[in-house]
Every structure is written in C-alpha cells, then in structure tokens.
Amino acid sequence: MSGALKPETVQRIREAAAQYPRRDAAMLPALWAVQEERGWIGPPEMAEVAELLGVSPVRVFGVVSFYTLFDTRPRGRHKVQVCRTLSCALAGSARLCERLRSRLGVGAGETSADGQFAWEEVECLASCGTGPVVQVDGESYEGLSTEGLDRVLDGILGNVPRATPDRASAPKPVLGAPPFLSQWFGEDGPLPISVYAARGGYRALREARARPGGEVLEAVKASGLRGRGGAGFPTGTKWGFIPKVPSPAGSPIYVVVNADESEPGAFKDRALLELAPHLVIEGILLACHAVGAQSAYVYVRGEFAEPYRTLTRAVAEARDAGLVGAAAGADLILHRGAGAYICGEETALLESLEGKKGYPRLRPPFPAQKGLFGQPTVVNNVETLATVPVIMAGGAANFAKVGTPKSPGTKLVSISGRVRRPGLYEVPLGVPLKRILHEVAGGPAPGRSIKAVIPGGSSTPILTVAEAEEITFDWEALASKGTFLGTGGIIVLDDGDCLVRVLANLARFYAHESCGQCTPCREGTGWSRNLLAALEAGHGTARDLALLKEIAGNMRGRTICVLADALAMPVQSYLQRFGPEFEAHLSGKCPLPESATSRTSARTSAYLPAVAPAGPLDKGGGPA
Amino acid sequence: MTEFTLDGSKRTVPDGLSVLEAARTCGTEIPHFCYHPGLGPDGNCRLCLVEIEGARGLQTSCNTKLAPGMVVRAMGKDAVAARQAVLEFVLLNHPIDCPICDQAGECKLQDYYVALGAADSRMAFPKVRKRKREAIGAGVMLDKERCVLCARCTRFFSNVMKDEQLVIANRGNHAEIATFPGRKLDSPYAGNIVDICPVGALTSEAFRFRARVWLLQATPTICTGCATGCNIYADAKDGVVYRFRPRTNPDVNGWWICDEGRYSYPAVNENRLVAARIGRGPGAREASVEEAVAAAAAELAAVRDTGGTIAVVASPDASCEEVFLARRIAEDALRTPHRTGRSVKPPGVGDALLRHRVKHPNTPGVALVGLAPGAGGRDLPGLLSPPRPDAWLLLGGDLAAEGGAPAAEALSAARSVVAIVPHAGATAASATVALPGATWIEKDGTFVSAKGRLQRARAAFPPRGDARADLEILAALGAALGVRLPGPRAEETFRAMRAGIPALAGIEWDAIGEGGVALPGGVGPP
Numbered sequence A: 001m002s003g004a005l006k007p008e009t010v011q012r013i014r015e016a017a018a019q020y021p022r023r024d025a026a027m028l029p030a031l032w033a034v035q036e037e038r039g040w041i042g043p044p045e046m047a048e049v050a051e052l053l054g055v056s057p058v059r060v061f062g063v064v065s066f067y068t069l070f071d072t073r074p075r076g077r078h079k080v081q082v083c084r085t086l087s088c089a090l091a092g093s094a095r096l097c098e099r100l101r102s103r104l105g106v107g108a109g110e111t112s113a114d115g116q117f118a119w120e121e122v123e124c125l126a127s128c129g130t131g132p133v134v135q136v137d138g139e140s141y142e143g144l145s146t147e148g149l150d151r152v153l154d155g156i157l158g159n160v161p162r163a164t165p166d167r168a169s170a171p172k173p174v175l176g177a178p179p180f181l182s183q184w185f186g187e188d189g190p191l192p193i194s195v196y197a198a199r200g201g202y203r204a205l206r207e208a209r210a211r212p213g214g215e216v217l218e219a220v221k222a223s224g225l226r227g228r229g230g231a232g233f234p235t236g237t238k239w240g241f242i243p244k245v246p247s248p249a250g251s252p253i254y255v256v257v258n259a260d261e262s263e264p265g266a267f268k269d270r271a272l273l274e275l276a277p278h279l280v281i282e283g284i285l286l287a288c289h290a291v292g293a294q295s296a297y298v299y300v301r302g303e304f305a306e307p308y309r310t311l312t313r314a315v316a317e318a319r320d321a322g323l324v325g326a327a328a329g330a331d332l333i334l335h336r337g338a339g340a341y342i343c344g345e346e347t348a349l350l351e352s353l354e355g356k357k358g359y360p361r362l363r364p365p366f367p368a369q370k371g372l373f374g375q376p377t378v379v380n381n382v383e384t385l386a387t388v389p390v391i392m393a394g395g396a397a398n399f400a401k402v403g404t405p406k407s408p409g410t411k412l413v414s415i416s417g418r419v420r421r422p423g424l425y426e427v428p429l430g431v432p433l434k435r436i437l438h439e440v441a442g443g444p445a446p447g448r449s450i451k452a453v454i455p456g457g458s459s460t461p462i463l464t465v466a467e468a469e470e471i472t473f474d475w476e477a478l479a480s481k482g483t484f485l486g487t488g489g490i491i492v493l494d495d496g497d498c499l500v501r502v503l504a505n506l507a508r509f510y511a512h513e514s515c516g517q518c519t520p521c522r523e524g525t526g527w528s529r530n531l532l533a534a535l536e537a538g539h540g541t542a543r544d545l546a547l548l549k550e551i552a553g554n555m556r557g558r559t560i561c562v563l564a565d566a567l568a569m570p571v572q573s574y575l576q577r578f579g580p581e582f583e584a585h586l587s588g589k590c591p592l593p594e595s596a597t598s599r600t601s602a603r604t605s606a607y608l609p610a611v612a613p614a615g616p617l618d619k620g621g622g623p624a
Numbered sequence B: 001m002t003e004f005t006l007d008g009s010k011r012t013v014p015d016g017l018s019v020l021e022a023a024r025t026c027g028t029e030i031p032h033f034c035y036h037p038g039l040g041p042d043g044n045c046r047l048c049l050v051e052i053e054g055a056r057g058l059q060t061s062c063n064t065k066l067a068p069g070m071v072v073r074a075m076g077k078d079a080v081a082a083r084q085a086v087l088e089f090v091l092l093n094h095p096i097d098c099p100i101c102d103q104a105g106e107c108k109l110q111d112y113y114v115a116l117g118a119a120d121s122r123m124a125f126p127k128v129r130k131r132k133r134e135a136i137g138a139g140v141m142l143d144k145e146r147c148v149l150c151a152r153c154t155r156f157f158s159n160v161m162k163d164e165q166l167v168i169a170n171r172g173n174h175a176e177i178a179t180f181p182g183r184k185l186d187s188p189y190a191g192n193i194v195d196i197c198p199v200g201a202l203t204s205e206a207f208r209f210r211a212r213v214w215l216l217q218a219t220p221t222i223c224t225g226c227a228t229g230c231n232i233y234a235d236a237k238d239g240v241v242y243r244f245r246p247r248t249n250p251d252v253n254g255w256w257i258c259d260e261g262r263y264s265y266p267a268v269n270e271n272r273l274v275a276a277r278i279g280r281g282p283g284a285r286e287a288s289v290e291e292a293v294a295a296a297a298a299e300l301a302a303v304r305d306t307g308g309t310i311a312v313v314a315s316p317d318a319s320c321e322e323v324f325l326a327r328r329i330a331e332d333a334l335r336t337p338h339r340t341g342r343s344v345k346p347p348g349v350g351d352a353l354l355r356h357r358v359k360h361p362n363t364p365g366v367a368l369v370g371l372a373p374g375a376g377g378r379d380l381p382g383l384l385s386p387p388r389p390d391a392w393l394l395l396g397g398d399l400a401a402e403g404g405a406p407a408a409e410a411l412s413a414a415r416s417v418v419a420i421v422p423h424a425g426a427t428a429a430s431a432t433v434a435l436p437g438a439t440w441i442e443k444d445g446t447f448v449s450a451k452g453r454l455q456r457a458r459a460a461f462p463p464r465g466d467a468r469a470d471l472e473i474l475a476a477l478g479a480a481l482g483v484r485l486p487g488p489r490a491e492e493t494f495r496a497m498r499a500g501i502p503a504l505a506g507i508e509w510d511a512i513g514e515g516g517v518a519l520p521g522g523v524g525p526p
C-alpha cells in the first residue's frame, strides 16, 4: 500500500512519530499531513498511514471517521465553515447560511459547481462574543453581515482586496480586578518573548527551577486555585495526586494542557493562546516542575489554526531562550486536534493524544494514576496554567486576597448573547453577577430586558434573570442555584429570545458531539434533539415535554463522562424554570416571532474589512 | 472470601470479583451487553447499573469491584427503571425485526426486553438507517441496524487477537461497525464474534436460517481438530450437527475456538460410512456389522496363523479407550509387534492463541496408553515401505489419504485390510473389510490434549445408519479373535485401562467432568 503519499509527507509523518513514545500516537499529525498534501484522505492514504505508524488500517479508518475536520472525499478549493451554535445563532448565523446557499447554489456540506467553495455548518468556534463567525480555510472572520461574508469570499477569489482575518481580543480587567492575566496579553498579536521577559515574565520560572518543585506545588495549593476548564477542581490537590517518588527511568510523568476550548460560550483559552502564549508556556513549565514531568503535551483544538501557529512560534522562542527542551528540564510538544468537542473531556483528550478516537475512559484509573501512555498525568486547562505564573510571581497570598475564600483570584469571563458589550473580561471572583451583566457587559439592548442567563457555558443549567441578579459570580453561589461556574462563558438571553429555539440549538450541538459510546448519551441526545426540533417547529405535544424531562432524567449520571449531563441538566433547568414558555409552544406557533429571525449582534460591522465594491459573483442576490 | 449483601440476603463469594460477577456467582444475572468475561468491562452499554449503598447514583456493576460488606441492590426499583430506560434507548434506532432475525432465541436484547417488561418505544421519528445483510468476510454477516454498539466484536479483535479488523466508525447515533473500506475479515478466529455478539448483528453465513436455536440440543464435548482440545458445544437435532460453539474452559480455550474447528462439523454429517462392507473392488458387498466382524477376524487370524505380518495402526484421532482395545487386540489376539499410534498426516498451522500444528486430538493419549512397536516391530512410516505387512488393522483416521501414495499402495498391496473408520474415504475403499465406526460426536471417550489434560468427548446422538461406536466393534472383534475385552461402554473400558497406567491412578470417570483434569506430571509432546 505504500507509495500513495509524497516522500515529503512520509518524512513529516516520520518526524511527527518521533515526538511520541509510541509511534501510533502520531495518528492525528499524520492525517493532517496527508490532508494538507492531498486535500482529503482516501483508503489508500489511510492504509499507508497505518503502515507508517504500525497500526491496523481499520484503526486509521475509525479515527478519520470520528473527527469532523478530516475529509474522506474531495472538497472545494476553499472550506467555508459557519458557526451555527447558540451565540452565533443569536447573532444571525442563519442568515449567513442562507446567503451561502443562494450564492454558492448548494446546501451545507456540499461544494459549489465551480469547485471553489465547500461550505458547512460547524459548532462553536470560540468566537462567541464576536459572532457570527465564519472560518475560511482556517482563518476566522467575525461579526459578519451577509455583505461582509460576500466581501470575504470575493477577497479570496481575488475580486476585491482580501479581508484581514480577525484575531481574538485581549481581556479587559474590570470591577477592580487586578490585571493578573490581562497584563500579559499583546494587543494586536502575541506578546513577544522580549516584552514578556522585560516585564518580568519567566522570572518566576527561573527562580522556581532553582528550588525544589514541591515549592511550586505548595504555593499553588496555598493559593486555592481552582481549575478553569469546567469542573473547578483545586489544582494543587490534583497535582498532589501525582506520585512523589522519583519516577524510574522509562516511567515518566506527563503534563497535558487542555487547549481544546469548545464549550459554546467560552472563548478565553483561544485569546490566551493567541495573545499571551508565553504566560501559558511559563505556566506549563511551572506545572512540569511542580509534578516532576519532563514533557508536556499541548492539545490544541483542531479548528485553532491561528492559535496553533502562534503557540508554535512562541514555543520556538522559548526553546531558543533555553527555557524549553530536555536540557531545560521540560520539553513541550504541540498536538493538534481534528474536530471533536468531546476531546476536551480529559480522558477523551488522552485517547486522542494517543492517536485514537476521542472516547472518554472509564474511571478508575484516574489520569493521575494512569493517564497518557499509561503514566501518571495531570491534565489542566490553559487558563488554569496561565494563572500559575501569576501565583508564583506575586505570591499565593496576593492571589488569594482577591475573590472569595473558596473561589480565590480573578477569572476570565467570556460574555456573549444579548448584551451591549459582549467580550472577554477579567473579573474578581465573588463579584455580583448583576454587575457583570450590567456594568461590564452594558446590560440589554435598548428596549429589551434580560430574561435568562447561562452562567458558565452551554453545559451549565440556566438561571432566570432574577436568580442571576441576586447571586455573586463564584463556584459557591452558582452551586446554591443548582448551576456551575463552568468555563465562565456567560450567555445572556433577553425577552425576545425563544428558549425552545435556544435549547433546540444546544441539543443539536450535544447530539452532534456525543462520542456515541454510552447508550443513554448516544440515543438520548439524538432523541432530545428530535423532540426539541419538532417542538420548535410547532409539532410538539404535551407528552413530548414530559418525555423530554424523562429522557434527561435517564441520561443524567448514567454515563461514562458528563457530556450526557451537559445536555440533561440544561434540559431539566429550562423546563423547570421556563416551563410555560415551552408549553406556549405547543399551540404550534412561537409566541416570540422576533426570534424567528435572529437579530444582529451588537458587534456586527465593527469587524468588517474595508468596504469594497461588490464583486461579479455578488449577483445572486438572496436575503441581505 | 468476600461477604456482601445482594438484594437483601447475605452472600459470600470468592475475592476479587466485580459486582456483576459476584452476583452471577450467586445466581443473579445482571443484564449486560458490553461486559464479557473474556474481554473485560468496557462500560459502554450502561445496562448493568445497580444500586450500591453509600455510592452516589447508580453504578455499573461490570467495572465496580466488590468490596467487603457492600450492600448491592441489583433488583432495586431505581436500578430496574434505569435498565428499562437503557433498553428503550437501545430500541430507539433498532429495527425490531425479531420475526426474521436469526438470533431469535439467543438474543440478549429480546431476553432482557421480555424480562424487564420494557414499554414500547415512544419515539415517533424515523430511525437512523444503516446497512443490513453485509457479508463482511470469514463467513460473518453484519446487520448494522441491529447492532447495539457494545464493542465486543471490536474488542475481540483488539484485545484477544491483537489485530484490529473491525472498528466502530462515526460517532453519536451514526456510529456503526465497519471493516476497512473494501476489505473483508481475514482471521482464523473470526467466528467467535458471532458467538459474543449479544444480538443478531453478527450472524454466521453457514448457520443463518438453518435451524431455530431452541430446537437444537447442545452436547458438551470437545473439538478433535487439533491437539488443543478446545471445549465445545455440539448443537444438533435428529442426528445432524448444525454448529459447534465454544464452551468456556479457562484452562483450555477460554471462551474461544478457531474457525477450523468451528467449521469442521460438516465432516460429521457428510461422506459417512454407514454400512459394513466385505471385499474390495468389483466383488465388494455390503454386510451386517456382525458378519463383517466375523470376516475380519477370520482374515486376520488366517494371516496370523500362516506367519504373515500384521500391522495394527490406531490413528491419534481415536480415543484412549479405543487405542487401549487396539493395543490389547494387537498384543493378546494378533500377537504382533507391529503396532503404532503414530500419524503420517503432515502438521498444519499452529499459533499462540489456540491452534496446534498437530491436527490430531489424542497423540499424548496414544503414548499414555502405550500403543507402540514391540520387540522387532516396525513403526510408521517404515511400515509403508517393503517388506510391507500382509495385513492391516486400522482404527480411525484415514491412513490411505493421510499417508499419500506410499500408504495407498501399501494398503492396496496387502492381503487383508480391516479398517474401522467413520468415513467412506480412501482407507475404507482399500479395505477388505470396512467397518463403519462413529465420529467423535457419536461416541464417548477420553482424549489427552497437548497440554496433558484428560478430557471427555460425549455422544450427541447415536451413530447413524449401521455405524457403531468403535469400542463396540473392537470388543466384538476381540471376542471373535478369542480375547475378552473390557467394555464396550467407554466408562468400563476406561476403568480397565486405568489400572495399568500410573498417570491415571485415582481418576474417576465422573471426576473428569465437563472441564477435564490435568494429568499429574503432564505428558510428552504430541
């Protein structure tokens, strides 16, 4: 079967394989290399990859079929991906899809007749605050109107000047938050290593490395830092689970960085990677020192082309500065995902890193016992690790002075939906959520009022505005309302939004992202999606509402990972808090006609590239 | 031993079990799809949920280790409701085509559905459609719609065979079992996935629709395809074997058998010698077994009494008891030193999992019973070259076929060939007296595997036609030649045989049981 690939590609695959203790772990890099060479991956290429990696071809086939970014048939020259998930849907992504349908003359998942564009609907691209977002060939274009979209496509065809892709924007420290993290972000691009170091960056690392790693562990424990990836687990405690005996040769400890950010509503890690890469790298290296790891793998979400490039460059800078590498004490290897929300779940991520489908693992054993390649492993979120240099530089006490005793420090919050100033902010934990909604995010659009708040990303149970406005933003207060701080991705809904539509949108997301292992999740997410879609379309019955609730009950707490709960809990909370709104839908008509066409987000047009005359392809018309 | 409480009663089970296995030990079968003792837990089906006091929420019993004092409610209200819910989920996209499904009767989904009294599906949406009736190679048929995605088949290939050939492709409710595009299964053990598939997603091309399983009778016996001696069930009806399937024996074959053995059953049904025959060539005629035995005895006695050489050859396909009687006839009746249990069949393929390259079930048994050349006696293959014996007494196997041209020539050149064989093969054709023996599926007897395990084969049904258990024929032949032989029941023969063999001392027939016994000190190589 060999011979399907170019020698350069084969060489790339061999080099990638050398980055892992087992060559089959290089599966995703190998498939990326193939796709970059050929545009798509067919059976002969899969067989050759299998041969190069020493695995069975059917394993490669399974992996290719699992990840959405791998194409198994030829596609158009340019790939256009429209985010259809909640925040972008609220901001009008449906109109962009409509525009593409009419302009390209084909439906989602297809290629235009001229072979130029293949377009598809995709899930949250971590630009929720600046939606609707479209990625073309991996570059993000945000806050697009239909005209803006046309200009982007025309630019690619060369009919008009090419639009500049958008980057993440830096967080603003607000409500008295010390700029613990914010100060390390570059404005229009990554903060270069020279500036980072000149401002004192990497000093904490150098000092820590001169002393036992246990001191880092102790400082992080003392700081009370809680994980920013969703579960809020105390980071020091997690690190403490790693066996302290010096690991025998050939039995390494690993640090794995979860840079898979895909929770709808969250867009903080992307910003950290794009604008503050050295803060992240310093945090990773400190974590390695703390737990005695000699290598760290960074699992970067497949859709994050720009963050991946930025981080690659930053790691090279750090390597040149003698901070990264075997000689420096810890090596750092970047690994690119390929389109699967579930790979953010830590054990699915480890499977994916090992070159397999992203199937969450049964626990026990936990990653701290048997993680990556069967070795003790800590998995941490990007923001969690980025906070570690802050703790080491300023001291644990200084960090814990901010926030509440159980939720110390500051937190990056991603705000999207119906507020005037969506975006990324750094807030002190424990501030009233009402202040975040109104003072920071500017409150609802004129003439509107906030109806509901999703406090921590789409997986967290929804709050009524009354509930949201009476609590503070920290783990304890949110738990008292039966919800979670999650990733800190706040999605705001107002009185014009139909919650049936909102929940139907999310159900579609979870059904699409279920790995399919567990019966209740595989079937329950799809069934819920169908029921909600029917309800949204006006075909629902009272029995369907009861059924939805029952299905959620039968999914929750019954599966290998909590993706099932991530739909079940929202379903339960929406029905419990907004039952009448769901019942009103049974009449067959949405009582909120406005939501039938989503409104334009507050940010739209701010991001449009320079206005240029419409290109020749712009004749098709269609709804503008 | 670990003590725990199961549904209100105190129980004691061996240490180290999962909750599911512990309950099973106590006779409570907790429904499950994905767990299989040969594959371990995978936790994907979520059917095995139980209530465990003190644990948060329901727990999967397949991967929860039993701890001392645990209070488990397998049949608690919540657990049962959760299982019903899982079944409803499973059935959402299941075609429910039981009336035309070949798995009916041994489908776990059907069984659990009936047992748990799950309600009819409440899904009003079109089901996810997938391919049905796909021949995926190695005699296996796949129906993707019936699959419950338990990953047993994929794990069989990855965990047991260490050779992935099947995979669950896609995700969510589009997940489905697949081979590599354009490739078929290619494995000498593929048949096992049909057995372990809990539903009718994987069926056997050979067995599909041939018989309804509830009409078949299962006989616990062993495979005689090679020296491994895998434990099997022979599923038969009216004297016809419909399939072999593995019978669990951790000391021999675990949960598996090879396809060579699995698909060897047609040989039991086909090309059988069902009547005795006297004479060869155009003058041959059918005869009763009694008449043929008398003729055989007369022929052999004539050669013996005229100073001719007689070779007695028992195939290592024969049971220990048969070899024992053959030896007695050779030593006491025919008084010939030319006696052997050696085979001239070339070895086949062996591997590390089960298959042994020696394709006989009882080579160590022959050595144990001691059928070997006496002083001045010759062995195979020497007996096939001149000076060739004047007469042959052949038991089992098919020497003329297995030994190629030299064997065929030696037999046709002999004055007398008495063959006790189950098949109308080359040996039967060259016999001057052909006696219809039984296949191992029609008779009882013991066999010694390559690893030195004494195991019993059991008759699933009586020999067909005029065929007889070989022990009966041998005993009659002995009597006609003037020696009284023990038997003819295998158990009686075994007891007599045991007396002279130290390795068998103290081993009772019944103690051999269904699982066999390891012989002390083992045996030599097959």
Ligand SMILES: Cc1cc2nc3c(=O)[nH]c(=O)nc-3n(C[C@H](O)[C@H](O)[C@H](O)COP(=O)(O)O)c2cc1C
Residues within 6 Å of the ligand: A226, A227, A228, A229, A230, A231, A232, A233, A235, A238, A258, A259, A260, A261, A262, A263, A341, A342, A343, A344, A345, A346, A347, A379, A380, A381, A382, A384, A385, A561, A562, A563, A566
């Ligand atoms: C379905 C699912 C998706 C997840 N996605 C992410 C993610 O994209 N990024 C992340 O850091 N954690 C994610 N997590 C949480 C991780 O499993 C894990 O808890 C986290 O990475 C631990 O890091 P921390 O302790 O630093 O928060 C996800 C969890 C689940 C169940």
Ligand code: SF4
Residues within 6 Å of the ligand: A342, A359, A360, A513, A514, A515, A516, A517, A518, A519, A521, A522, A559, A560, A561, A562, A563, A564
């Ligand atoms: S809960 Fe869903 S996503 Fe998680 S392991 Fe089970 S099927 Fe996969």
Ligand code: SF4
Residues within 6 Å of the ligand: B146, B147, B148, B149, B150, B151, B152, B153, B154, B177, B196, B197, B198, B199, B201, B202
């Ligand atoms: S084909 Fe059978 S064994 Fe394989 S996953 Fe499906 S149900 Fe399980």
Ligand code: SF4
Residues within 6 Å of the ligand: B223, B224, B225, B226, B227, B228, B229, B230, B253, B257, B258, B259, B260, B261, B262, B354, B355, B356
């Ligand atoms: S390995 Fe040998 S004994 Fe076992 S099934 Fe195959 S042929 Fe029969």
Ligand code: FES
Residues within 6 Å of the ligand: A083, A084, A085, A086, A087, A088, A089, A123, A124, A125, A126, A127, A128, A129, A131, A133, A264, A265, A266
């Ligand atoms: S980027 Fe579209 S919803 Fe997050």
Ligand code: FES
Residues within 6 Å of the ligand: B031, B032, B033, B034, B035, B041, B042, B043, B044, B045, B046, B047, B048, B049, B060, B061, B062, B063
């Ligand atoms: S048997 Fe336990 S989850 Fe399937």
